[in-house]
Amino acid sequence: MNIDFHYYAVKTIALASGFSEEDAQTIATFSEYVDDYNPGDVGRYNTIPQEIIDKQNSKLILTEEEKREYITAKLMREYNAKHGTYKMPSKQKVDKYFEENGSIVPNFRRISTGFSLSECAKEFCQKTSVAPFHFIAHDSEAANTKEGRFTKPAIIGDDSLISKYLENAKKEYLSSNSTTKKRALMHIGMLLHIFADTYAHAEFSGFNEDCNIAEVSDVKYTKDGSEVPTTDKYIVDYIMQQSGVYGVTKRISAAGHQMVGHLPDYPGVSFTFKFEKPERLVERNNTLIFTEVSMRIFDFLYDIRHEKEGKDSNAAIAQIRQVGAKDTYKYDETNLESIPEGRRNFVKKLITAFSSTPISTFEESWLVTKVVKSVWGKIFGGSDKSPITILKEIWAQVLNIPAESYQYDPSDVFALDDKNIKDENFYYYNSYAEDILMGLYPEDYIQ
Numbered sequence: 001m002n003i004d005f006h007y008y009a010v011k012t013i014a015l016a017s018g019f020s021e022e023d024a025q026t027i028a029t030f031s032e033y034v035d036d037y038n039p040g041d042v043g044r045y046n047t048i049p050q051e052i053i054d055k056q057n058s059k060l061i062l063t064e065e066e067k068r069e070y071i072t073a074k075l076m077r078e079y080n081a082k083h084g085t086y087k088m089p090s091k092q093k094v095d096k097y098f099e100e101n102g103s104i105v106p107n108f109r110r111i112s113t114g115f116s117l118s119e120c121a122k123e124f125c126q127k128t129s130v131a132p133f134h135f136i137a138h139d140s141e142a143a144n145t146k147e148g149r150f151t152k153p154a155i156i157g158d159d160s161l162i163s164k165y166l167e168n169a170k171k172e173y174l175s176s177n178s179t180t181k182k183r184a185l186m187h188i189g190m191l192l193h194i195f196a197d198t199y200a201h202a203e204f205s206g207f208n209e210d211c212n213i214a215e216v217s218d219v220k221y222t223k224d225g226s227e228v229p230t231t232d233k234y235i236v237d238y239i240m241q242q243s244g245v246y247g248v249t250k251r252i253s254a255a256g257h258q259m260v261g262h263l264p265d266y267p268g269v270s271f272t273f274k275f276e277k278p279e280r281l282v283e284r285n286n287t288l289i290f291t292e293v294s295m296r297i298f299d300f301l302y303d304i305r306h307e308k309e310g311k312d313s314n315a316a317i318a319q320i321r322q323v324g325a326k327d328t329y330k331y332d333e334t335n336l337e338s339i340p341e342g343r344r345n346f347v348k349k350l351i352t353a354f355s356s357t358p359i360s361t362f363e364e365s366w367l368v369t370k371v372v373k374s375v376w377g378k379i380f381g382g383s384d385k386s387p388i389t390i391l392k393e394i395w396a397q398v399l400n401i402p403a404e405s406y407q408y409d410p411s412d413v414f415a416l417d418d419k420n421i422k423d424e425n426f427y428y429y430n431s432y433a434e435d436i437l438m439g440l441y442p443e444d445y446i447q
């Protein structure tokens with residue numbers, strides 16, 4: 001999923017479930033930040049909370065020799081920076097340990113939850129960023145077998161790893177005080193990213209392997225059922241994957257859903273996947289699937305907030321939580337009328353928002369899209385607005401709030417060039433991310 005879900009939909013859902021503006025902003029910011037946090041260089045921090053130092057120090061299983069390798073990697077990097085000669089070691093091997101007065105001292109481990117397209121061709125990145133934070137397997141057993149590590153939609157309360165982590169974060173939130181509440185909400189936000197991705201990325205795995213070989217057909221706008229023109233954004237991704245270099249890309253980058261571009265992440269389309277191994281067709285209506293996971297998140301957030309803060313006097317909020325007996329979260333025209341009115345109206349608004357989301361909602365691709373548009377004709381139905389402006393308008397309508405309620409800037413989240421980061425939550429963010437790695441790959445860690 002993209003920012004349209006991870007930030008805009010999640011903020012809307014958090015507000016609708018009764019969270020304050022500030023708390024909803026925290027949840028949504030960290031739901032999106034999972035995609036944007038990718039520390040690119042080494043860094044040593046002077047303000048790490050003791051709790052985090054203690055937690056990290058004993059956890060990673062490495063021999064003295066392996067620890068020395070990390071130090072060598074760092075020294076090599078410094079040498080390279082000076083002389084520009086030797087091959088650079090991968091950034092993940094750098095700076096986990098350093099030498100101080102003759103002994104090996106562990107450094108603070110930053111965990112990249114986001115990744116770039118070039119990085120995800122590397123297995124290390126697939127194992128430690130792509131799979132855990134965007135294509136999470138059901139549990140550690142599944143994560144460690146090739147056949148089991150594809151993604152399937154998680155349900156809160158099932159025995160999936162992500163559900164268990166959400167239950168833990170819920171407890172953390174319920175017992176939080178005024179100083180620890182933001183951290184607990186950050187934790188919930190980042191876990192909701194992983195949870196939501198299990199819906200958009202269903203059937204795919206985060207590794208470069210055969211189960212990800214797929215083609216798409218029948219791409220339609222869910223709004224009116226019309227076919228998506230081949231000049232649209234998705235086809236640019238798609239052509240890149242499926243064009244003359246198809247054979248090459250197929251071999252080196254079948255990690256995640258790269259073979260089908262960003263199509264699985266667009267809220268306003270339906271399509272059919274044809275998978276090769278095992279051979280099968282999978283039909284998808286993203287608008288309804290994104291609505292389903294939205295309502296699962298709504299119910300979760302509503303329940304934890306009300307458990308912590310008591311009954312809400314706002315009747316409209318409570319009405320959305322009224323689940324009818326027939327509510328299976330699978331919404332379509334045939335069953336929508338059977339769910340209670342307050343909830344039904346909210347579900348309908350979500351469907352409208354998702355189905356009217358333009359295909360390309362990346363701010364940075366907007367200029368490219370404008371150029372493409374001038375060559376190939378209209379893409380956004382003649383609109384000249386930036387995708388972010390469109391998203392703000394779409395989501396502001398759901399709750400009837402000002403478009404300015406939606407503000408997200410990753411550079412505001414933590415000041416990453418600062419060695420003395422003032423916001424303790426930076427360290428907790430990395431530590432929570434490492435918890436996911438520990439849960440998926442227990443053999444790499446001392447439990």
Ligand SMILES: [Zn+2]
Nearest residue numbers: 001133134197
């Ligand atoms: Zn993701």
